Amino acid sequence: MLKTMDEGSSSSYSGAGASGSTGSSCSTTTSHLPPANTTTASSSSLERSFAAMSVDTGSKAREAARWKYLNHIRKTKGPFNQDDEIPEDMPDPLETYKILVIGAGGLGCEMLKNLAMSGFKNIHVIDMDTIDISNLNRQFLFRKSDVGKFKASVAAEFVMKRVKGVNITPHNCKIQDFDESFYSQFQIVICGLDSIEARRWINATLVGMVDDDDPESIKPLIDGGTEGFKGQTRVVLPTVGPCIECQLDLYAPRAAVPLCTLATIPRQPEHCIEWAHIIAWEQEKPFPSLDKDDPEHITWLYDKALARAKEFNIPGVTYSLTQGTVKNIIPAIASTNAIIAGSCCLEALKLATNTAPPLGFEQNFMSYDGTEGIYTNTFQYEKKEDCPVCGNLAKPLKVDPKWKLQELLDSLATNAAAQLKKPSIRAEEKSLYMQFPPQLEELTRPNLEKSLAEDLGLVHGSEIAITDTAFPNLVFRFILQFS
Numbered sequence: 511m512l513k514t515m516d517e518g519s520s521s522s523y524s525g526a527g528a529s530g531s532t533g534s535s536c537s538t539t540t541s542h543l544p545p546a547n548t549t550t551a552s553s554s555s556l557e558r559s560f561a562a563m564s565v566d567t568g569s570k571a572r573e574a575a576r577w578k579y580l581n582h583i584r585k586t587k588g589p590f591n592q593d594d595e596i597p598e599d600m601p602d603p604l605e606t607y608k609i610l611v612i613g614a615g616g617l618g619c620e621m622l623k624n625l626a627m628s629g630f631k632n633i634h635v636i637d638m639d640t641i642d643i644s645n646l647n648r649q650f651l652f653r654k655s656d657v658g659k660f661k662a663s664v665a666a667e668f669v670m671k672r673v674k675g676v677n678i679t680p681h682n683c684k685i686q687d688f689d690e691s692f693y694s695q696f697q698i699v700i701c702g703l704d705s706i707e708a709r710r711w712i713n714a715t716l717v718g719m720v721d722d723d724d725p726e727s728i729k730p731l732i733d734g735g736t737e738g739f740k741g742q743t744r745v746v747l748p749t750v751g752p753c754i755e756c757q758l759d760l761y762a763p764r765a766a767v768p769l770c771t772l773a774t775i776p777r778q779p780e781h782c783i784e785w786a787h788i789i790a791w792e793q794e795k796p797f798p799s800l801d802k803d804d805p806e807h808i809t810w811l812y813d814k815a816l817a818r819a820k821e822f823n824i825p826g827v828t829y830s831l832t833q834g835t836v837k838n839i840i841p842a843i844a845s846t847n848a849i850i851a852g853s854c855c856l857e858a859l860k861l862a863t864n865t866a867p868p869l870g871f872e873q874n875f876m877s878y879d880g881t882e883g884i885y886t887n888t889f890q891y892e893k894k895e896d897c898p899v900c901g902n903l904a905k906p907l908k909v910d911p912k913w914k915l916q917e918l919l920d921s922l923a924t925n926a927a928a929q930l931k932k933p934s935i936r937a938e939e940k941s942l943y944m945q946f947p948p949q950l951e952e953l954t955r956p957n958l959e960k961s962l963a964e965d966l967g968l969v970h971g972s973e974i975a976i977t978d979t980a981f982p983n984l985v986f987r988f989i990l991q992f993s
């Protein structure tokens with residue numbers, strides 16, 4: 511009973527303080543005393559305002575006690591902490607800042623909890639995904655009864671219930687559903703994503719939003735990422751320092767297993783799964799198109815892979831390995847997520863409050879490696895002049911002049927510096943191949959079978975411009991280097 515009162519009391523405090531509400535709700539603040547009046551009619555206005563005042567003092571004292579240690583760090587003068595020189599009536603950044611968290615998964619759950627408990631009051635979160643049973647081992651804001659619900663909504667509700675006074679607005683959609691006017695309302699954006707494409711998109715959007723005459727248009731982007739025991743935290747100050755596209759080669763695409771290995775002599779369980787995925791599926795077409803989120807489709811692949819593994823005496827094919835291999839799921843460990851999310855949120859706190867020097871200026875990248883002992887390293891990643899997002903030079907691109915255009919197109923997906931899956935190519939104002947619109951696609955399709963040098967007339971040093979629907983506002987410029 512006491513517990514319930516205590517839990518309920520903090521919200522009634524603020525409500526009563528703000529509205530000068532009834533005597534009965536105020537009575538809980540003076541605590542331990544029985545309600546003085548259960549009806550407002552019998553209490554005088556003086557009594558009421560006195561009660562409201564004590565509510566106010568009570569809730570202020572409670573708030574002060576709650577944030578005592580955080581405020582101690584913030585108010586203690588240090589070489590980088592200028593807070594005590596700021597007049598008392600200056601708006602508190604923790605109250606006024608709007609923070610956007612992208613992703614409400616393993617990292618996002620931790621981030622939302624950390625930000626709320628660091629005193630940030632106004633948080634938005636975007637995630638298009640719904641909760642899967644396999645998320646529950648680390649995405650601790652979710653319960654079994656939440657399976658199937660939107661991650662962003664459930665996470666927001668949970669943290670708001672747990673940390674009184676924080677306001678979290680969920681958006682159950684893709685980041686691409688919003689435009690610049692949405693993103694410009696935030697002071698800091700924090701990413702807890704597992705998708706490189708989404709990172710590249712938000713990075714390009716934030717860099718594109720910078721107006722040189724308006725410092726407020728520079729939205730720091732804090733990016734966390736983990737893979738097993740490894741992780742990284744980086745802070746991008748758009749146009750000031752390197753952006754995520756400058757560092758794209760950190761994400762080298764997974765080396766493909768040669769098709770002949772899959773087809774003839776598989777050695778690993780993954781080879782059997784990829785065989786089922788690439789070869790068996792194409793031959794048998796059990797469903798019109800593969801939906802990697804459909805358990806029926808994954809089960810079909812799993813059965814096929816298992817049969818092949820038995821044939822070659824390869825142990826280790828499981829349903830979850832099938833799902834992981836087909837969906838290219840990065841193994842996630844709860845504690846690595848906690849470390850990286852924790853460091854991302856510390857950077858947000860430092861950026862907002864000036865308590866200590868944040869990443870983003872002298873150094874912008876922290877890598878953590880817990881695979882052999884513990885190793886962390888913080889360094890300065892350099893901005894690249896040939897970055898298609900924040901630079902202005904074309905990148906060199908090694909190609910074989912005998913390649914058909916199709917081969918160039920395919921190479922762009924696996925090239926670490928491009929990683930473009932649906933590219934359209936232009937050269938010197940001439941469309942070589944366009945994915946859209948359909949008429950232009952049809953018109954340029956014959957070029958795919960033509961060779962770069964002989965048929966299409968491209969030379970060493972020719973500049974090509976590539977666009978991709980995944981990044982609608984970007985042009986990737988390359989200078990051809992014949993090998």
Ligand SMILES: [Zn+2]
Pocket residue numbers: 752753754755756757894897898899900901
């Ligand atoms: Zn860049």
